Amino acid sequence: MKGTSAPGNATLPARFWAKVDASGDCWEWSGAKSSAGYGVIGLGGKNGALGHAHRVGWELLVGPIPEGREIDHLCFNRACVNPDHLEPVAPAVNKRRQRWGAARQLAARTHCPQGHPYAGDNLVLRKRGGRTCRACRNTSTRAAKLKRQQAA
Ligand SMILES: [Zn+2]
Ligand SMILES: [Zn+2]
Structure with missing residues (x-):
């Protein structure tokens, strides 16, 4: 038996919501973060694999992420898990947007x-x-x- 019925995944929604601060526009992830600043969450199961919190949130709230797609932060807040601020895009688009975001932030200073x-x-x-x-x-x-x- 694999997939959603695996032990550990049953607790995933509860563990996810326990770490989400949805009081603001951006839903801040209050749990562990990767060195790049993305929220991470244990996916359950024996191997203790970690997943990105915003991807888990997307799958819980919206549905499966299309094959080969990255979840892009439209708000440029990597700790944000608000699906309204996220969009599945092809990896090349995501990279281009990251460069735009960095350039825009610098220009705004x-x-x-x-x-x-x-x-x-x-x-x-x-x-x-x-x-x-x-x-x-x-x-x-x-x-x-x-x-x-x-x-x-
Ligand atoms: Zn956001
Ligand atoms: Zn100076």
Whole structure:
């Protein structure tokens, strides 16, 4: 006997819902997460296999994931398991969207981590599309120079 009747899978819905915080727009996974930030859940059974929480949630709430499809996060929140924010897509589409998401997040930043504006003279555009804060770059160059002087 395999599949849904396997021991362990009977408890899967309960174990899944115990870890879901559905109070917000994104349903945050409060259980264990993979190093990439995706929710993970034990699928049950003897081998102790782990599955992605958002995939388990999709199968519980929507149905089987079509063969070869990845579940894409439209909200770019990898810990989210809200099926409204998910869509099964071909892997190539998922990769493309991840790049868009990263680019969009970067473009949305208006200040460097130190709070200097990414604007005017302070904005240094790098060749490969990145942006650098001139104030921070000057500070780190000065600090490096100072260190060299002190060491001499
Ligand atoms: Zn979400
Ligand atoms: Zn800065």
